[in-house]
Amino acid sequence: MEESTFWREVDRQRWLGGALAIISFLVVAAAVVAVPREDWPDAVVVLVRIARSIFQWCAIIALLGFAGRIANRPNRVIAFLNRSMMTYYVAHQTVIIIVAHQISKMGPLDIRSFVPVVLLSTLGCGLIGEAQKLIKAFLSPLIARVMALIKPPLKTAPSGATAD
Numbered sequence: 001m002e003e004s005t006f007w008r009e010v011d012r013q014r015w016l017g018g019a020l021a022i023i024s025f026l027v028v029a030a031a032v033v034a035v036p037r038e039d040w041p042d043a044v045v046v047l048v049r050i051a052r053s054i055f056q057w058c059a060i061i062a063l064l065g066f067a068g069r070i071a072n073r074p075n076r077v078i079a080f081l082n083r084s085m086m087t088y089y090v091a092h093q094t095v096i097i098i099v100a101h102q103i104s105k106m107g108p109l110d111i112r113s114f115v116p117v118v119l120l121s122t123l124g125c126g127l128i129g130e131a132q133k134l135i136k137a138f139l140s141p142l143i144a145r146v147m148a149l150i151k152p153p154l155k156t157a158p159s160g161a162t163a164d
Contacts, residue, residue, distance in 0.1 A: 007068060014065025017058040024055035084129040095124040 028051045031044055040048070071078060081088075099120045103113050 010061055010065050011068055012065075014062050014069075017061035017065060021055050021058035021062055024051040024058065027051040028055060084126075084133075087129040087132050088125045091125050091128045092121060095128070096121045099124065 028048055031040070031048050031051075035044065096117065100109060100113070100117050103109065103116055103120075109117075
């Protein structure tokens with residue numbers, strides 16, 4: 001399948017993928033809530049595994065389809081984030097570790113820690129990205145002036161002298 005055909009099909013299937021992802025998620029959630037895992041008969045185990053796989057693949061198709069719609073047209077948010085991508089990439093792991101470490105001081109990390117870690121890490125990376133832009137905006141002219149002061153003047157040949 002040609003690449004452009006593939007992405008057109010992903011875009012076309014985004015709603016179906018989203019609907020199937022929701023339905024399969026509800027099947028898995030119902031099984032988990034209705035019966036304790038250790039009491040699941042083999043048929044329920046198979047059903048949950050199939051539903052989980054359907055959820056995973058359909059969610060991927062839906063996310064790619066909807067994200068493709070957003071990413072393939074001019075978008076100020078995406079343009080802004082693209083300018084900061086390297087900063088976020090470099091900073092995110094360190095920020096996540098620091099945030100998770102601080103949150104772990106309040107108790108063990110569990111699923112409830114996910115949202116605060118993600119939100120605080122995103123905020124931290126955003127602050128680092130904006131600080132980097134401000135520093136660059138203010139330091140670049142300063143560095144240029146300092147370099148102009150310490151840069152030795154170009155030596156010019158005396159007038160009337162010929163080059164050998």
